Amino acid sequence: MFSDFIKSRYKDIFGSKAKLILKEFSKEPKKCIRINTLKINPKECLRRLKLKGFFFSRVPWSRYSYFIEKEPKAVSATVEHLMGYFFIQDASSLLPVIELAPKRTDVVLDMTAAPGGKTTHVAQIMKNEGTIVALEINKNRMDSLLSNLERMGVENTIVLRASALKVKQLGLKFDKILLDAPCTADGTMGKNQRLRISLTNEDYLKYSRKQKELITAANAVLKDKGVLIYSTCSLAPEENEEVVEYAVNTLGMKIKELKTKRYLTPGMTRFFNEKHSSFLKKCGRVLPYQYHTQGFFLAKLIK
Ligand SMILES: C[S@@+](CC[C@H](N)C(=O)[O-])C[C@H]1O[C@@H](n2cnc3c(N)ncnc32)[C@H](O)[C@@H]1O
Incomplete structure (x- = not known):
């Protein structure tokens, strides 16, 4: 190893x-998204992703960033990602x-x-x-x-x-x-x-x-x-x-x-x-x- x-x-x-x-x-490591407040408010972004079956928990040091706890499909393959509503980063x-x-x-x-x-x-x-x-x-x-x-x-x-x-x-x-x-x-x-x-x-x-x-x-x-x-x-x-x-x-x-x-x-x-x-x-x-x-x-x- x-x-x-x-x-x-x-x-x-x-x-x-x-x-x-x-x-x-x-x-x-746990996957995390930073919601892009230049384009969308965090609540709305989370609402859209939760409807698709995603679950999240808050990153303790950021008000607009979340760990993905359940990812029914690759989060990179969502319309919200393509729209620039969030960035996937550690x-x-x-x-x-x-x-x-x-x-x-x-x-x-x-x-x-x-x-x-x-x-x-x-x-x-x-x-x-x-x-x-x-x-x-x-x-x-x-x-x-x-x-x-x-x-x-x-x-x-x-x-x-x-x-x-x-x-x-x-x-x-x-x-x-x-x-x-x-x-x-x-x-x-x-x-x-x-x-x-x-x-x-x-x-x-x-x-x-x-x-x-x-x-x-x-x-x-x-x-x-x-x-x-x-x-x-x-x-x-x-x-x-x-x-x-x-x-x-x-x-x-x-x-x-x-x-x-x-x-x-x-x-x-x-x-x-x-x-x-x-x-x-x-x-x-x-x-x-x-x-x-x-x-x-x-x-x-x-x-
Ligand atoms: C740790 S990565 C940066 C990641 C980036 N800050 C981010 O958050 O997405 C380091 C980057 O430095 C670039 N790099 C290496 N030497 C450099 C130099 N002398 N001048 C500018 N960029 C350099 C590499 O190509 C690489 O893209």
Whole structure:
């Protein structure tokens, strides 16, 4: 099922919790929908889907997002989905946008945007006002980003196919930045079975290096006192705490308390037998067995 490397790595990092995490990774996470209030009110959307036999329970941290408890047919194959009344995403991945809390007047940068789960959520909270600049480097993923923006009725977003590493060339500064970084995705092993055996130590180190480059690029275009949310769907300290520690200690950013912290496991201050900064407690992790989601990490930083 899981490679020896993953088993011993998880035991090393998570101790007694490792068993629970890997057990949860042996099954698919709960499916969740975020209702798109740009197009429909949540009550009406739920009413329509319940008539088709779907059952839901509320996601504790979002007023317009629901776990699917009974799915008589694929929810993606409903008219409501095609109409852009909801977006299917992991419940944990709602958290970075909730923490970003974009205002209707903000200029927001989504550094690594495809397929647009978070860009469309940002637009929803901004009520299609203000401006979002969404960057994506990969051509195929760009297509899915564009079609999701269209389906969800997003109108306040400029989409550029570009490397976020070169964002400074735009000559813009941003009130808020979301860096939902490319990562090993090791928190998605429940869904992505291949990762259970394919991940290597090199993968973690390679992504950690890339994430530090991306957060450096983000810091350079963030306004003074601007907010940066850093997130990954990885549970690895190299891709998470280490990147945040770099942002604080090397780039001079400040870490802030997460307002959703009651749902989260605090960041780690000791890993791989080394002590790290105590401020890392302010980061948050969603361990997959807590809410039957994928594994996720986030942190809020201020310039
Ligand atoms: C974790 S995914 C983003 C998911 C997206 N935020 C969402 O919620 O739907 C990371 C994305 O970063 C893109 N990416 C990787 N390197 C990049 C770079 N240098 N500049 C811009 N995008 C990049 C990948 O192609 C991938 O689509």
